[in-house]
Amino acid sequence: AQSVSQHNHHVILSEAASLELGCNYSYGGTVNLFWYVQYPGQHLQLLLKYFSGDPLVKGIKGFEAEFIKSKFSFNLRKPSVQWSDTAEYFCAVNAHSNTGKLIFGQGTTLQVKP
């Protein structure tokens, strides 16, 4: 069965530290890839997405992600985190573009200390 794995469940960083959150998926075909963020008390919001083209994708708030097809990975990065980045981050994969079926990872809770 298709699955999405986020290796880090809880990450604690100080402000200005660099961030990398891992995401791996299990599906051999064409995929669309997403990172969502959920700030405390708020709804899920799209950070960035990859459909095709340049595998390095830039999103909102200084986040970027790199699609490495050979590694089935789509890791999220930010060079310098801020306290306001404290949130839960979800990686998601759409392996069947004609059904809208998104498969989510378990999420990573990021806590940024001021």
Place this chain on the structure above:
Amino acid sequence: ETGVTQTPRHLVMGMTNKKSLKCEQHLGHNAMYWYKQSAKKPLELMFVYSLEERVENNSVPSRFSPECPNSSHLFLHLHTLQPEDSALYLCASSQGLEGQGFFGQGTRLTVV
């Protein structure tokens, strides 16, 4: 304001009750979704509607019954639920089925 509005925000119901969750999207999208978010588990897709037709039913028990009367509204009818159905139920919408969803804030359901 997310563009996707869910009501109620919180719901407590007994196992013999019947209730409905409502979702409305103001984005002009043509696809709508129900997801379940349980503690310590990934979001699970429950149902997908495209152009008001169900295109995905992810092995959801029949005690959950979706309804999509038009492209802007989606309901989830609940009856004879179990305590393990307690979760956050999220609605999402999208234009097309490539997967990018705009999510509502969810309904926190507690079954007692």
